[in-house]
Amino acid sequence: MSLTTRAANHDPASQARIVLRAEDVWKSYDDGAIVVLKGVNLEAAKGETVALCGPSGCGKSTLLHLFGGLDSPDRGRVSVNGVEVNRHRNLLRLLRHEIGFVFQLHNLIPDLTLEENCLIPTVAAGIDRRTGQARLHQLAERTGLTERLGHRIQKLSGGERQRTALCRALMNRPKILLADEPTGSLDEHTSGAVFELLLEIVATEGVTLVMATHDRSLARRCNRLLEMHDGRIHEPVSA
Amino acid sequence: MIFLKLIVTNLRRHRIRSLISIAGIAFSVAAMLTVVTILQGAIGMFSGILSSDSEIIVFERNVSDLFFSNVPAAAAEEISGWPMVAHADPVLFGIVSSADHPIITCFGVTPADARIRKAIWLTGDRLAFAQHADDVVLGQRAAEFLSAKLDDHVPIGHGVFHVIGILKTANGFEDGGVFMPLSSAQSFFHKEGVSSVITIKLRNKDDTASFKTKIKAKFANLIGLEDAEFTRSYSQFKILKATAWAVGGCGLALGGLGVANTMIMSVFTRIREIAILRVCGFSHLQIGAMIFGESAVVSLLGAVLGLLTGTCLLYALKLVPALHGYVDVTIQPVVMLIVILLALITGIAGALYPAAYVTRIQAVEALRFE
Numbered sequence: 001m002s003l004t005t006r007a008a009n010h011d012p013a014s015q016a017r018i019v020l021r022a023e024d025v026w027k028s029y030d031d032g033a034i035v036v037l038k039g040v041n042l043e044a045a046k047g048e049t050v051a052l053c054g055p056s057g058c059g060k061s062t063l064l065h066l067f068g069g070l071d072s073p074d075r076g077r078v079s080v081n082g083v084e085v086n087r088h089r090n091l092l093r094l095l096r097h098e099i100g101f102v103f104q105l106h107n108l109i110p111d112l113t114l115e116e117n118c119l120i121p122t123v124a125a126g127i128d129r130r131t132g133q134a135r136l137h138q139l140a141e142r143t144g145l146t147e148r149l150g151h152r153i154q155k156l157s158g159g160e161r162q163r164t165a166l167c168r169a170l171m172n173r174p175k176i177l178l179a180d181e182p183t184g185s186l187d188e189h190t191s192g193a194v195f196e197l198l199l200e201i202v203a204t205e206g207v208t209l210v211m212a213t214h215d216r217s218l219a220r221r222c223n224r225l226l227e228m229h230d231g232r233i234h235e236p237v238s239a
Numbered sequence: 240m241i242f243l244k245l246i247v248t249n250l251r252r253h254r255i256r257s258l259i260s261i262a263g264i265a266f267s268v269a270a271m272l273t274v275v276t277i278l279q280g281a282i283g284m285f286s287g288i289l290s291s292d293s294e295i296i297v298f299e300r301n302v303s304d305l306f307f308s309n310v311p312a313a314a315a316e317e318i319s320g321w322p323m324v325a326h327a328d329p330v331l332f333g334i335v336s337s338a339d340h341p342i343i344t345c346f347g348v349t350p351a352d353a354r355i356r357k358a359i360w361l362t363g364d365r366l367a368f369a370q371h372a373d374d375v376v377l378g379q380r381a382a383e384f385l386s387a388k389l390d391d392h393v394p395i396g397h398g399v400f401h402v403i404g405i406l407k408t409a410n411g412f413e414d415g416g417v418f419m420p421l422s423s424a425q426s427f428f429h430k431e432g433v434s435s436v437i438t439i440k441l442r443n444k445d446d447t448a449s450f451k452t453k454i455k456a457k458f459a460n461l462i463g464l465e466d467a468e469f470t471r472s473y474s475q476f477k478i479l480k481a482t483a484w485a486v487g488g489c490g491l492a493l494g495g496l497g498v499a500n501t502m503i504m505s506v507f508t509r510i511r512e513i514a515i516l517r518v519c520g521f522s523h524l525q526i527g528a529m530i531f532g533e534s535a536v537v538s539l540l541g542a543v544l545g546l547l548t549g550t551c552l553l554y555a556l557k558l559v560p561a562l563h564g565y566v567d568v569t570i571q572p573v574v575m576l577i578v579i580l581l582a583l584i585t586g587i588a589g590a591l592y593p594a595a596y597v598t599r600i601q602a603v604e605a606l607r608f609e
Contacts, residue, residue: 070518070603096520103606107515111248116241123241124520168519 019175019208020044020067025076027062032074036062038231039076046175049202049209051219054228060212063228064178067210068099080176096125100169100207102198104181106161108153114140114164115149121171132171139167142204143197159190166198170205177202179211183218191215242525246532249505256501257537263497264541265548268582271487272549275574277556278483280567286470287410288346292353293328293438295447296469297454300462303474306332309433314458318437321453323446328352329434331424335396335417340384343395344416347424347434354413355406362389363404369420375400378414379407398427411566439463487578491585494541498534498589506530506593513597514605523598530594531587538586542579 020043027037036059044050052060065071066078072086080098083090100121108117115136122132140146143163148156156164162182169177182198183191195218202209211222219225227234250257289296297318299308312329319327331347348354350369361379368376375395377387382405387393391402395417408414425431441450447465454463470476506513516526553568 065603068518070606071601092520092522095518101518107511107518107606109245109248109512109515111252112241112244116244119241120245120516120521121519124516124522124525129240172520 017046018043019046019081020210021077021079021082022063022066023077023079025063025066025073025078027059027066027071027073036231037066037073040231040233042226042233044176044208044210046208047203047206048224049199049222050211051222051225052210052212052228052233053214053216053219053225056214058228059231060228061180064180064210064212067176068101068178069094096121097172098175100172100174100177102162102165102169102177102179102182104184106153106165106185108161108164108168110153113150113152114145114156114160117153117164118168118171121168125172127172135171135173136167139170139201142201143167157190158186159194162186162190162194163197166194166201170201170207173205174207176208176210179209179213181213182211183215184213191218195221242529243532245529246536249509249529249533250536253501253505253508256504260494260497260501260537261541261544264491264494264538264582264586265544267487267490267492267494267585268542268545268578269549269552270490271484271581272546272570272574272578273552273556274486275480275483275578276549276553276568276570277566278479279571279574280569281411282470282476282479283567284411285476286466288354288412289436289438289466289469291438292357293440293466294444295439295441295450295463295465297327297437297439297461297463298435300460305435305473305475306334308435309430310435310437310461312432312434314461315434315437317457318439318454321450323441323443323450325440325442326351327440328438329421330436330438331421331428331430331433332435333424333428333430335427337385337393337395343381344412345395345424345427346413346416346418347421347428348418349421353438354408355418358406358408358413361405361407363402363406365404367403368418369422371401371403372420372423372426373398373401374403374420374423376404376406376418377402378416378418379405380411380415381417384415396427488581491581494582495585495589498537498586499592501537502530502534502590502593503596505533506597510600510605513600514602517600517602518606526597527594530597531590534586534590535583538582538589539579541586542582545582546575546578 022040022042025037025040028035040063052063054060062071066073069085069091078085080094085091085094118136119132137146140149143166145160145163145167148160153161179198183194186194199221213219297310298305299310302308310329315327315329318324328349328351330352333345333347335343335345337343346354355365355368355376363376368374377385385393387402389402389405392399393402419427421434425433441447451463454461464472513526550570553566557566557568
């Protein structure tokens with residue numbers, strides 16, 4: 001059985017604001033030997049924060065990768081703002097302008113400075129340097145990284161690195177932020193602070209957040225908490 | 240700017256590997272430059288011998304090497320009598336050896352030859368040339384390596400010759416050569432009544448075409464070519480040039496393999512990073528351009544270093560006494576340009592596989608790559 005987990009409000013206006021949609025999505029590996037997603041349906045509205053909780057291997061990260069176009073479903077349809085993700089022509093535009101990723105590991109380029117790391121998405125999207133710099137300074141101010149812009153990644157603390165990754169993900173003003181265990185590698189105190197910042201920024205920017213996490217205390221602070229188990233979203237839990 | 244920074248950062252990350260690749264390209268470029276320049280210089284010198292105070296060379300049709308060309312003396316006599324001809328000088332080329340010197344170039348010439356008339360005579364009397372059958376004039380370097388002075392008798396090949404003069408010439412072959420009277424050379428090399436070539440100076444350069452036509456009409460076995468035309472078409476020169484470029488090309492191909500190895504290793508060690516660039520919106524084209532950019536930087540740095548090394552090497556070779564006069568260090572701009580272009584092409588070719596590999600990297604797989 002698969003449930004259609006809809007956006008929080010079911011009124012037509014809310015439906016019109018759906019930015020992320022998965023319809024009967026299946027995904028398997030090893031020629032079908034391992035079925036990771038079994039008919040997942042999910043919708044997320046503009047500005048909504050959705051937490052995916054569940055045990056390791058239940059398909060949370062796979063679902064995020066499908067939303068970001070990093071992988072393609074065996075069956076079903078994944079769309080962002082009504083545009084199907086897994087068409088190559090759409091994919092680049094999606095990664096450059098619509099979607100930002102934050103991973104458990106910061107995945108920054110160690111030999112570059114914080115500033116250079118954050119400007120990478122603007123280079124990819126062909127955004128001019130001045131506009132990129134202005135946006136970076138805005139984000140750096142919000143995340144408290146202004147003083148660290150010229151520092152190399154090796155010189156930053158774990159929290160600073162994850163905040164840098166957050167800045168990088170938001171550089172091109174994406175409408176959706178996909179976060180895969182964004183605080184999973186941080187201690188409890190830093191984890192709370194980074195998550196607080198994450199929620200604050202997505203709220204300010206009107207970004208839709210879909211986050212995979214094991215941390216239920218953090219997950220409960222999202223608009224919706226969805227339980228994933230055995231490749232399915234079982235039922236929505238009111239956050 | 241960030242894009243360039245990424246390229247430089249990737250190269251700096253593995254400094255030793257990058258430096259080895261640069262050195263590989265540099266040595267290849269230096270080898271190519273040195274070999275090509277020396278051979279171009281040698282060809283230029285040989286052409287210079289032929290074009291001394293002349294603009295046309297007449298030789299036996301369809302010979303692969305001028306040493307095998309036999310031009311009858313009667314032809315030289317007849318041609319020199321043509322009104323359009325200012326002078327026609329028969330020259331016989333030969334190679335002999337003496338103790339410790341396996342190759343000495345001999346020129347059988349007449350006293351009227353420009354090589355005798357216009358050379359700088361360090362010692363001896365130009366007017367005494369060809370008065371006796373065993374008279375020879377030595378180039379300055381030949382005199383040095385034969386330890387010969389004016390009036391000495393020197394063993395050359397199977398004969399002993401009387402040195403009646405030593406002359407100085409800018410041409411390496413002539414400077415290391417021996418000038419004999421034409422008749423003596425014909426006898427010495429068993430080529431009585433023939434010369435290897437006739438060098439022609441016309442009274443009016445406009446008569447060149449009609450001169451060549453006349454040669455063709457009068458002497459079926461001979462051909463007349465302008466100096467530049469001869470340099471372009473002479474098969475020995477073509478073989479030498481092809482050999483030089485082939486040797487240099489092989490060196491460059493090895494350098495290219497070094498670049499390919501560096502780029503492959505560079506890509507393999509940052510698969511995850513490349514996946515992140517994909518996630519940040521980099522297209523395959525942008526990532527490919529980054530890989531090609533890295534190899535282009537390696538190739539260009541290698542080419543510049545190679546040009547410097549090659550130039551130094553040429554100057555060093557010029558200082559070697561045994562090669563004095565044989566090495567022309569004038570590097571032709573076109574050679575320099577071709578060498579740089581070849582280095583760049585080699586570098587880019589070396590990045591083809593890594594770039595193709597990068598486009599096949601699946602971001603989702605690479606993100607799991609540790």
